[in-house]
Amino acid sequence: MPKKDYYKLNYKNMFNPEKDLINLDEHRKKQEKETEQELRPDDETEKKKEVAKDNGGKTLEEERAEQSRIDQKNLKKIREKLENPEKKKEIMEEYGEKRASTLKNVMDLGVKVIPVVGEASMIADGIKGKNKITGEKLSGKERIFNVMVGTGCLVLDFIPIAGEAGEAARIAMVLGKGARIGKAAEKGIVAGRSVKGIEGLSKLAAKSKKGEKFSNICNKTAAFMKKNPGLVEKSEKFADSKIKEYLTKNNPAQKRLEELKKDPRIGSLLEKTGITDDAKPFSIKDFAKEKALSFFKRKSKPEMAPEEAKEDLEKRKVA
């Protein structure tokens, strides 16, 4: 009953305690009902709930709760990302290494296509671990350059020696071009030459149909290397240190000497020349120089007196 009517009714009938108190109770109940209705969500909200129920059987409230849970999860992930960049770095390093290993396989397969270049695995461990010079961890890019510089330097040194490969080429590098090691000590064997090596490899590979794709890879990699001269230089320094280390440990001249010592005839000869002294580093170059000097000393005439020498010169002039 509306409020106005109620008061009218009460006014008309004057105060009747029993009736009016009952009316008052009824009025209160009505008021409570009205407030309840006001508080209750309207029909549209009910409808929305029904619609939401149709969508995957969830109410809006449930959806909201789920959304907030997802938001919390995402926030947690973002926080972890911000708080844990080290883990991200670790993952990137791990996969950088894997990528470099894939490239190394490509290079190994590629150089097999070219008959002259027999091996390209000397700098293989450049893929792994830290840079031995700087102690820094390697990025994926640096690892790629290490592989390429390793391949490039071998190509540079071995291609001109057609028909010879591996150890023979290294011996030629140390003995045949003796000055090279000295230069390497100053400038490095690969320094500034790896890109050229890769370009040379590309040209060689392009000659055969099999090597066409490999040639493309080399060309693209050489372009990539040119874009990053600083990092390539770093890799070249690393490669040079590795080559020097290798040659010191596996000095072919020293190896040859060990073999010669085992031969009784040559061994005794070597003893006479004093070359067997292990404490003194053996150099085939010095040995050859010494032998050549002694040979020419023996062939040359004994020294003449100044007067005799003058006569000899005049005689030769007349002749």
Next chain:
Amino acid sequence: MEKEEFQKIAEKLIELGEDADEMQYWINIYDDLPQQQKDEASKTFKEELQKLESL
């Protein structure tokens, strides 16, 4: 894996912080790689993406 798919993964990796230069290099040489190495590279890229996304 097709090159386009490979490229998409590489782009996602760049978004997650991988070196853009290196990723572009891999996209460039992808077609020239031997099949076995193609598969290897695709697998590596996918795995890395999964790991980085799960962080």
